[in-house]
Amino acid sequence: MEQEPLLMIPGPVPVPQRVRAVMTRQAINHRGPEFGAAYADTVRVLKNLFGTANDLYIISGSGTAAMEAGVANFARDRKIVSLVNGKFGDRFAKIGQRYGTVTVLESEWGTPLDLAALERELEAGAEAVTMVHNETSAGIRNPAPQVGRLARKHDALFIMDGITSIGGDDVRMDEWGVDVAVVGSQKCLAAPAGLAAIAVSDRAWERISDKRPFYLDMAAYRKSGKATPMETPYTPAVPLFLALAEACKMIEEEGIPARIARHRRMADAVRAAAKCWGVDLFPKIDEHHAYSNTATALRIPEGVTDGDLRGTVKKFGIEIAGGQDHLKGRIFRIGTMGGVGAQEILATLAAVQFALRKSGFAAGDGVEAAAGVLVG
Known part of the structure; x- marks a missing residue:
């Protein structure tokens, strides 16, 4: 099908x-x-x-x-x-x-x-x-x-x-x-x-x-x-x-406050998964700047290629984004915007986790960490 x-x-x-x-x-x-x-x-x-x-x-x-x-x-x-x-x-x-x-x-x-x-x-x-x-x-x-x-x-x-x-x-x-x-x-x-x-x-x-x-x-x-x-x-x-x-x-x-809270929760789940995987977030923030709540940028770990990572994820019917311009091959990005929710987030993170491990990167169980965030 x-x-x-x-x-x-x-x-x-x-x-x-x-x-x-x-x-x-x-x-x-x-x-x-x-x-x-x-x-x-x-x-x-x-x-x-x-x-x-x-x-x-x-x-x-x-x-x-x-x-x-x-x-x-x-x-x-x-x-x-x-x-x-x-x-x-x-x-x-x-x-x-x-x-x-x-x-x-x-x-x-x-x-x-x-x-x-x-x-x-x-x-x-x-x-x-x-x-x-x-x-x-x-x-x-x-x-x-x-x-x-x-x-x-x-x-x-x-x-x-x-x-x-x-x-x-x-x-x-x-x-x-x-x-x-x-x-x-x-x-x-x-x-x-x-x-x-x-x-x-x-x-x-x-x-x-x-x-x-x-x-x-x-x-x-x-x-x-x-x-x-x-x-x-x-x-x-x-x-x-x-x-x-x-x-x-x-x-x-849905209600605007609830919608904003959902977007933040989804981004928090991705960040929790990244921490458990041992994958670094790309941006550097300070007291005035923050991580995006609608798109999370992560560094591609050493030994993992963009093609293997996103190519494997795509085999599951899921598309995540790569880096643009001089960041091509250096980062990957997961969108958390629109009408998606826990199902889509967990499916995406499971595919990414599989791709990381398949490439030889010893990723922790980020899916479980994200699930904990999503269910509260």
Whole structure:
């Protein structure tokens, strides 16, 4: 019997059957009341996940589209500081270089950001800061509250990638002083890939550029968002919108605090397994940084190859992620996001444990340790 692969990577994640089902229905008018109601209700749920009362809009495009919208609309021709300690922070910097003057403050991937250097740049006149809250390429969660306070202190805009934290970890956009925040549909929200949401503060609206992109013009999204029924400025990916609306219903049914707790428990289980195996976690954390609760990055032990490790796991129908760019062959990553739970976590850890032992690494019983975490 052919089975669907189990994706235990940092997105895309498995899409629940009821979310998939809504995409099979006949097309509806994207200027009509049914679409408008679904859009508005999805925005309502997403605002709770973002921790914001700000305007929020959904873009037919990936998370990178929302990252670009944030920079192109609100940081064009400005002095931007890009905080980088992983692949997606680097992507934010590259986007910034298309639109403004960028100073890159780069740390080794998976190591703490230099907040003292950030303050120096802000004192020197930087007008915007970009940062990835949850850097899945290295399994580290970056200090959004501290960066937000520094940005506000120096009257700079704070543009934050929350693509792999919103919906799976605690995010408080307004409390942290974030001016622009974005999320992607295929991560913690457990919807299909292809949509992104962007929330914008009043401070950011006051500084919106006169030279905005066409498709990603946030002023156009704002105007259409005020229509009755609520609309997008251009034709949206309607089936994906309906799928995201259903995914948000499931999030509300679970409850946001319960969902965040589940994500943290799953990550704790993976970390407990790693400790029992004798496998090191990749990131280096301090009092301001933490391990990611949606993607755990682990060092590949000496004598074990990436191909043997992930190749063996894949034979069980389970996919885990490898390292990116210069971390290829050095780390592997296990996603703990979306609608998965104890069954999927234990199956994944059992496959990894088998692969480690098969490669000659004397791994302890991490599965038992993880089970203890998952059942409480």
